Amino acid sequence: PYLVPVVILIVGPATWVEKFPEARGTRQSPVDIVTSRASSGGSAPPLVWRYSVNHPRSVVNPGYCWRVDENGYDSELRGGPLGSDVYKLQQWHCHWGSVNGEGSEHTVDGRAFSGELHLVHWNTSKYNSFTEAAGQPDGLAVLGVLLMVGSKHDELDKVVRLLPYIQHKGDKVTFSEPLNPANLLPKRIAYWTYPGSLTTPPCTESVTWILFKEPVQVSAEQVRLNLCYYVNGKNV
Numbered sequence: 540p541y542l543v544p545v546v547i548l549i550v551g552p553a554t555w556v557e558k559f560p561e562a563r564g565t566r567q568s569p570v571d572i573v574t575s576r577a578s579s580g581g582s583a584p585p586l587v588w589r590y591s592v593n594h595p596r597s598v599v600n601p602g603y604c605w606r607v608d609e610n611g612y613d614s615e616l617r618g619g620p621l622g623s624d625v626y627k628l629q630q631w632h633c634h635w636g637s638v639n640g641e642g643s644e645h646t647v648d649g650r651a652f653s654g655e656l657h658l659v660h661w662n663t664s665k666y667n668s669f670t671e672a673a674g675q676p677d678g679l680a681v682l683g684v685l686l687m688v689g690s691k692h693d694e695l696d697k698v699v700r701l702l703p704y705i706q707h708k709g710d711k712v713t714f715s716e717p718l719n720p721a722n723l724l725p726k727r728i729a730y731w732t733y734p735g736s737l738t739t740p741p742c743t744e745s746v747t748w749i750l751f752k753e754p755v756q757v758s759a760e761q762v763r764l765n766l767c768y769y770v771n772g773k774n775v
């Protein structure tokens with residue numbers, strides 16, 4: 540019998556462990572939230588946030604999804620699982636589906652959503668820069684917002700309408716239209732929280748995840764606009 544060459548092609552997350560040892564860690568994100576196994580909030584203090592609204596922001600195409608840089612303007616996230624530390628918003632970005640409406644990074648009881656917004660904050664009480672904080676176990680706090688198709692999201696549209704101007708990796712456009720990141724969060728602020736990691740290389744285990752339970756609605760057109768510019772991290 541002839542020998543059949545077997546080529547095992549490992550792509551995606553499975554190859555990350557080779558270059559990024561952290562990806563082999565014990566607190567890797569994203570995860571499936573098994574709601575029956577989540578403990579009740581207990582006596583955690585309330586989660587509070589305050590964001591600057593009227594400052595210039597830039598939307599960047601990093602090669603996958605889109606990212607809005609806060610350019611160092613003032614903001615605060617504290618309380619909840621964050622102990623006595625104060626965190627500051629560094630950037631926020633979005634993960635969108637590319638096939639049959641799947642696209643969120645986290646799943647809830649095995650269910651994926653059409654997208655997921657990440658608001659990335661870093662611990663300014665303990666560290667001097669985002670880069671330094673990103674390497675520390677209590678360095679980052681990310682608010683995760685699940686997105687589902689429904690009515691149009693007006694605040695998010697301030698970014699989505701700029702996507703046609705950043706179709707290529709590295710493109711960036713600055714806008715000064717007032718925007719309140721708090722308007723990207725759901726009405727009800729119940730959340731799941733767990734110690735996790737960056738969801739892409741270097742997969743550093745430096746993220747306290749705070750994932751809101753209530754999905755936020757975006758229109759089918761807004762999802763389409765995102766899809767037609769970022770499909771599998773490539774611009775089309």
Ligand SMILES: COc1ccc(C[C@H]2SC(=S)NC2=O)c(OC)c1
Nearest residue numbers: 657659673681736737738739740741
């Ligand atoms: C410091 O090095 C990195 C590398 C990658 C990302 C982006 C990942 S992490 C996340 S949450 N969602 C994503 O897509 C970072 O984001 C803070 C930071």
Ligand SMILES: [Zn+2]
Nearest residue numbers: 632634657738
């Ligand atoms: Zn993300």
